[in-house]
Amino acid sequence: MLSSKIETALNKQLELEAYASFLYLSMASWSEHEGLEGTAKFFYRQSVEENDHMMRILHYMLDMDGAPIVPQIEKPPHTFSSVQKIFEDVYHHEQKVTKAINGIVELAIQENDHATHNFMQWYVQEQREEETLMRTILDKLKLIGEGAQSLYFIDKEMEEINQQIEKEEGAGEG
Ligand code: FEO
Numbered sequence: 001m002l003s004s005k006i007e008t009a010l011n012k013q014l015e016l017e018a019y020a021s022f023l024y025l026s027m028a029s030w031s032e033h034e035g036l037e038g039t040a041k042f043f044y045r046q047s048v049e050e051n052d053h054m055m056r057i058l059h060y061m062l063d064m065d066g067a068p069i070v071p072q073i074e075k076p077p078h079t080f081s082s083v084q085k086i087f088e089d090v091y092h093h094e095q096k097v098t099k100a101i102n103g104i105v106e107l108a109i110q111e112n113d114h115a116t117h118n119f120m121q122w123y124v125q126e127q128r129e130e131e132t133l134m135r136t137i138l139d140k141l142k143l144i145g146e147g148a149q150s151l152y153f154i155d156k157e158m159e160e161i162n163q164q165i166e167k168e169e170g171a172g173e174g
Contacts (some may be wrong), residue, residue: 002066003111009104010116014057015071016097021050023076023093030080036151038159039083045165046090053126060119083154084141091134098127137161 002010028043061068080086101123108117137158144153 002061002064002116003113005107006104006111006113006116007061007066009107010057010061010066011069011071013100013104014054014068015073016100017050017054017057018071019073019076020093020097021047021054022073024050024090026076026078027080027086027090030078031083031086034151036083036155036158038155038157038162039086041162042158045162053123056122060116064115082146083151084138084146087134087138087141091131091138094127094130094134098131101127 024043024047028040028047031037031043032040058068058070060066080089101120105117105120105124108114108120140157141154144150144157
């Protein structure tokens with residue numbers, strides 16, 4: 001059983017995760033159109049992950065006899081001025097998500113809701129990892145710079161990051 005406050009907060013979180021999934025899909029699509037295959041691959045994966053974050057919440061709410069509301073989402077931007085700008089936006093969006101997650105954890109404590117508090121710990125860890133990843137990428141992009149040749153090197157770097165993530169995911173499955 002979820003309190004109405006927790007139910008409202010989780011429904012709001014469904015919306016944030018769904019928006020992130022579509023925002024990253026839009027970034028993937030733009031990147032592929034620009035010929036940035038490594039960057040596109042990175043964002044297609046992130047988009048699927050965000051959808052998974054949304055689905056976890058939806059199923060948790062149902063397990064707790066709550067009433068998830070599949071959200072209406074705002075249309076994400078479909079053109080972007082640069083890869084650097086994309087990652088700045090992503091980093092800010094992830095910070096916003098982290099703030100919302102912390103808010104739900106705080107609310108779960110206030111409502112004495114141990115189940116939700118426990119459930120949200122996975123998200124606390126996930127946000128820590130995502131913020132670190134995005135900050136690392138932003139730092140690398142700053143080093144590469146924005147000169148004429150930079151897109152080639154950025155995309156090459158993104159491909160290396162994809163391979164690293166795939167290796168880690170593979171190790172996690174074994
Ligand atoms: Fe599910 Fe990246 O927030």
